[in-house]
Amino acid sequence: MKIICIGRNYVEHAQELKNEIPTEPVFFLKPDTALLPKQRDFYLPGFSSDIHHEVELVLKICKEGKNIDDKFAHRYYDEISVGIDFTARDIQQKQKEKGLPWEPAKAFDHSAPVGEFISLSKLPDLQKIDFHLDINGKTVQLGSNLLMIFSFDKIISYVSKFITLKKGDLVFTGTPKGVGQVHKGDLLEAYLENSKLLTVKVQ
Secondary structure, three states, rough: OOOOEEEEOOOHHHHOOOOOOOOOOOOEEEOHHOOOOOOOOOOOOOOOEEEEOOOEEEEOOOOOOOOOOOHHHHEEEEEEEEEEEEEEEEHHHHHOOOOOOOOOHHHOOOOOEEOOOOEHHHHOOOOEEEEEEOOOOOOEEEEEEEHEOOHHHHHHHHHHOOOOOOOOOOHHHHHHHHOEEEOOOEEEEEOOOOOOEEEEEEE
């Protein structure tokens, strides 16, 4: 199982980090050790002093595929959830300045908590799936796949040109604006529509 993450997939998020708007999907990988075990707290790592939250819609791949055409991409995922792409922003900035890969800032242990998955068939409108993140009861990020630069199907098709997708792989589809630092004691709650699918306590 692998975790594929899409970067800069919302215009306003790209702008808040002063990044260019991409013309094709930007993706990177996290290892399976980035998953946070269920019911476990997230512990701030000692190598960073600036860990940010990035809430995202997460797709689960349901069958193997390579070089998938856009029009068939919807056949390769059937469940969705919300996840948090924890990012060591200070480490990421140093890597970017040196033109180095982002993995030290993105792929560290437990940096990808994911909530309960639900069937896409249960959602009323697959073209407008709303989600949000609350921290200590206050909403800090709001998003919808309606605002994505690249759709689910475009993401699946594009990534599959380079990497074979396998059943059980997870695809983080990008974060909306509003990212920010998390602190010890914070309670993060991620919602898909009005259903809370993920709760993470920061230690």
